Amino acid sequence: METLTYLPSFRRRLLRKSGGILVMALGLAGLAAWLMAYVWINQMARLPLQNEAQLVAHAIVQGGELQIEAYYWDEPHHRLLERHIDPFFLQVFDAKGRLLRQSDNIALLGAPYPQTLLHPPVAQEPFWQPLRTFRIGSHTLYYVVYPLYDAQQRYLGALQLARLEPGFLALYRQTALGIGLIWAVLSGLTLLLLALSSQRVLGPLHQLTQATAALSADRLHEPIRIQGPLDRETALLLSALNDLLRRLHEAFDELRRFTANASHELKTPLTILRGQAELALRRPRSAEHYRETLHNILRQTEHLTTLVEHLLLLSRLDQPETPFSFTPVDLSALVAQELEPFRARAAARGIALTAALDPKAQTMGVATLLKEVVRNVLDNALKYTPKGAIEVTVMRSGTQVVLEVRDTGVGIPPEALPHITERFYRVPSTAAGVEGHGLGLALVARIVTLHNGVLGFASQVGQGTTVRVTLPALAIAIPDPQPIDT
Template sequence: MIWRSTTLRGRLTLGYTGILTAMFAVLGATSVILLDRGLRMNVDDSLNSVASAIADSVRRPSFFGPDIEDALQSMLGPELAERFFQLLDPFGRPDPRLVPRGKSRLPLSAEALRNAARGQPTFETPRVRPGSERSFRLLTLPVVRNGATVNIVQVAMSLENVEATRSSFLLVLLVLAPVALTASALGGWFLARRALTPVDAMVEAARRIEAEDLTKRIPAPSGEDELARLGAVLNDMLARLERSFGAVRRFSADAAHELRTPLTILKGEIEVALRSSEAPAEIRQTLVSCLEEVDRLNSLVEDLLLMARMEGNALSAGPRPVNLAEVLQDAAPALSELAARAGNVCTVAAAPSLWIEGYDSLLFRLVFNLAENAIKYTPSGGRIEITLEQHDHLAVLQVKDNGPGIPPDVQEHIFDRFYRGDPAREGSGTGLGLALVRAIVELHRGQIHLSSDVGKGSCFRVTLPLSSPASSS
């Protein structure tokens, strides 16, 4: 399985390291080849110089004198004269005028003999190993006099030093290359991290921006580079979204405000008509149905106005210390009555006095909406439990039921406006109950979580920060 980095920083580092590894491999291979070629050329030049000097000496008649051994040793050195020199006649046989030295004999290939007959030198790297040497370089040079080959000079040189130098160079490359690659990868990681730090800051800032508060902006780096342009574009997009959401909120608030007066008038006229004893039963039934719908519309209008005020920070009064235990006590009777009508039981557990900074009417609405939602969707004979506890510096409110539960796909949208998870109950409620609950929780700097198992029930858990003792007193 091929590991793949999931971050842009990791992919940049891997790509940079991969390219650098390929470059190191190409440069290393090229360096080794060029080094080997240069060393072998030096060997060939040395062989050619020695062979040319010997050939010049062979052309002189005085060369084959009684002191020829001493002359060769002084010219070539003892080891080279003993093991890596050979003088042949034009047919490739040892020259009888030279006493044989040692048992080893340098090889003479057919190609070298033909080239010598034509007066051309031949460089070879024979596979035969003279003595204990692993490999050697051989030069076969003809000695030409008056246009005819009179002798053949063979001079060889061990390639052990060449191979040792090449091996040492290769070892240095193999040792230093991983170190260089590791240092380059770390440097690339550091540079990528430094270059992408503004992106991380932009991501964190974008995470904190929600539809309920689009006044925040992403910190864009200064300059004219790509990140600066990206930040500017995102901030422009947020500004457009803020204007669009603001227009929608203003429309909702204005529409709700404008609907209050005609709905109030309509409700009054329907109630007057119902008090009339002359209306037939069918008409009275229709009027009762119309009055229920008007009440539902009034509730929807009030919810919309309340959400608009909370989102626009336009509540009539400021927050004050509120005892959550008293809020539960105030809501308990109405919830018990509502549950009894549905054939359920709603219990409010005894709670300690927990004080928070907030709005008592909104907190009452929070408790009532959560419990009403549980009562509404719990079949007859069910049980709803409301508890309030303190965990560290938080007040924890829980509303549990043993109803049918909420499917996972519905849980994702349960707090959206006008969302109903049960199509069978399309006509019940306004679709703003839980959306209003979330808005109230966020207004009080709290959090709300839902845990639900299909067939076992649901639990809404609200955490609210407690106020300091001084403020609550």
């Protein structure tokens, strides 16, 4: 069996596509979580500076002027540097950017401190803006520049307020690292779960593949069975495959029966032909004896010809691509024409053959094939009716035309009815002493199906059989139809 190694496996495609999408989704979720954490850290970091700036602004902005001394500059967090006090480094600038005053703890930093505004004043930093920082000696500070306005919204100056950076920048990195680790762990777990899930799905499929590869033509009747629980889709696939194998087994069985029966049916007349010829050649015979031998040979040749013609016609009908030309067919006229050869046979056996033919019974069909239907149905009726009558009816019923042949013959046992359209099937209880090869009704059924029709049977043993062929009617108007004289 071809390995098909050039095709990607289901597990690889699942991990590559579904796994890739899930890993990307987890990554996007992690990025969104980090951004939310980033915004929250920024807001929490700026909040103390914003509150302090608003407090100072409220104290020093009075009467449209900056009253620097109105603020209490001796607060511990403006004089001291110890971290437990949480020192704030405050500078006040006028509208021209000149430094007016700064808190005493700035001098304690032991390094030069900016004496100008580090950036234009902003009342509220946007949430995406990272913390603004600068270094003084060994200290890292973050800051805000807050504008000062009077009641008429005139710009009076600005506050530059800084604070020792307590670890927010490290928290950015730690948060990103934590989210990254969580993303890696979740991605690994996701891929692992996908791999395990694919194994659960692929396990039954591997069993199915191995069981199918191990099948042979003589084991098609054995259903494939898979161990373990099955998903609904896998169970449906298994059911469909077993159904396919069953139909293949039936088709192979039918082919074997067909081959055996065809061989038997062909061999029988050939054997008779050979026996008649050998018998005639064994010693001189009278002219009458030779004539009888030739009649027997002719009868077997006709039987053999009919068998071969039926086999060829069935072969054509079994090929879907075989073209057939459908034309309007007057079914009553066709039946009337085919009845003539059977009238003499019926009269010779004392059987009454009558017909009631509706001239409106027209259909779209293949005339040569419909003739085969009529011939085979009438031939069966005559062969299995020792005495009595045969009634042939053709009528139009709504959108259908119906051909019905009713006889008073031997009938068909109920258990045989489902099989009478099988190829080479002959009813055991009635086939003895009756010529035939068991292809007639199989041919009729195939032709009726080709015409989108329905073939039906009703029979009682000892009382007779009714064969009913229903075909789609031709939707045309027939002016003033005249009855057909039969």
